[in-house]
């Protein structure tokens with residue numbers, strides 16, 4: 073059987089694909105893989121862009137382990153199976169009058185996949201999703217189940233964001249909040265005005281982000297705030313026309329045109345930005361945060377110190393023009409609070425601006441992403457763990473103050489490297505503390 077990611081550009085033929093239906097079965101699958109001398113990789117919804125999951129060993133799909141296991145409304149805690157898709161979790165929490173405090177652009181990921189790569193939304197007072205973890209249960213290479221709580225802070229801090237390299241997480245206890253409603257305003261604005269007013273907008277809204285279609289000189293801003301106003305619900309037809317026809321079908325059509333005739337891209341981008349009209353929506357938080365993303369693309373994303381955002385953005389936009397890259401997908405800019413907990417969080421220890429660059433499927437992305445990476449590194453950037461970059465362990469170690477503490481836990485939990493694949497070997501190195509600070513193994517060209 074072939075395993076393929078969402079973008080359709082990473083695949084593998086594992087020896088075994090297992091889909092355990094209980095924690096006991098998960099333990100058994102992992103123990104049998106180890107006994108057979110195979111490595112194991114957890115697979116959530118396959119929405120990461122690089123080769124995080126692919127292996128010739130065992131792929132352990134978490135699709136059979138979903139659902140809310142228990143809820144403590146008074147304490148604001150929910151215990152959740154790791155394979156639960158975020159969209160299902162949102163509905164299950166809403167039934168208890170609860171919600172996640174923040175979400176990213178989509179709700180298709182599994183909880184385990186989203187946590188393990190430090191998936192994030194936007195909001196300067198809110199951390200990435202992994203900051204909501206209170207405790208977790210992880211299956212180790214011998215099949216044993218380790219319950220990790222704040223009583224073992226080193227393991228908990230390492231396991232929050234660990235790209236599947238410590239073991240397979242069966243469940244999480246998450247901090248949740250009372251359900252809330254959001255008012256979301258989209259606004260088209262001149263690009264320079266948006267960049268110049270960035271701090272005010274980020275500090276003045278609960279959640280603020282913007283998109284920039286290169287070559288168009290315009291930004292498309294999204295400011296979202298908590299409200300007690302009643303929902304302004306859109307009919308199913310209006311939702312279909314806006315979310316599916318305009319944001320997906322039309323975008324897909326224009327991207328196809330641009331892929332066939334790259335010279336048209338600047339004009340197409342101006343057309344798309346011209347079509348964007350201001351809008352207001354009010355709805356439950358979990359209806360407002362995610363969008364439908366049917367158009368397939370690939371992506372690189374960088375976590376920068378927030379103060380570096382404007383400079384890095386200007387450099388990236390200038391680079392796109394100077395090098396005449398035909399880019400028909402927007403840059404996306406978001407903001408998150410410092411993560412003081414997760415050793416491998418890209419926002420570890422600093423308030424962060426994330427800048428993401430995308431490329432439509434079937435178009436050459438490596439030279440563009442490499443140029444974005446060079447600029448991000450010059451601004452002390454750290455890559456999103458679930459997206460494309462070419463850094464190796466030697467390059468990443470100095471960027472993470474708690475790198476050695478993560479590696480010490482890894483050596484303790486997975487001394488034989490049973491949860492390693494080629495990707496993990498590149499970005500985290502071998503399971504041997506002595507090798508982690510080895511020289512740079514960056515491939516200067518992504519791809």
Ligand SMILES: Cc1cc2nc3c(=O)[nH]c(=O)nc-3n(C[C@H](O)[C@H](O)[C@H](O)COP(=O)(O)OP(=O)(O)OC[C@H]3O[C@@H](n4cnc5c(N)ncnc54)[C@H](O)[C@@H]3O)c2cc1C
Nearest residue numbers: 116117118119120176177181182184185191192236241458
């Ligand atoms: C259309 C689209 C939109 C996106 N939007 C955002 C966004 O807004 N913000 C953002 O930050 N990211 C975003 N992403 C990236 C995405 O959130 C991450 O790549 C996330 O990891 C995907 O979750 P998944 O369930 O698909 O995980 P997978 O891709 O299946 O796995 C990701 C990693 O987690 C590991 N893993 C999965 N489950 C477990 C487990 N139970 N135990 C241990 N390890 C596990 C895997 O081994 C792998 O290393 C987006 C991706 C796509 C395709």
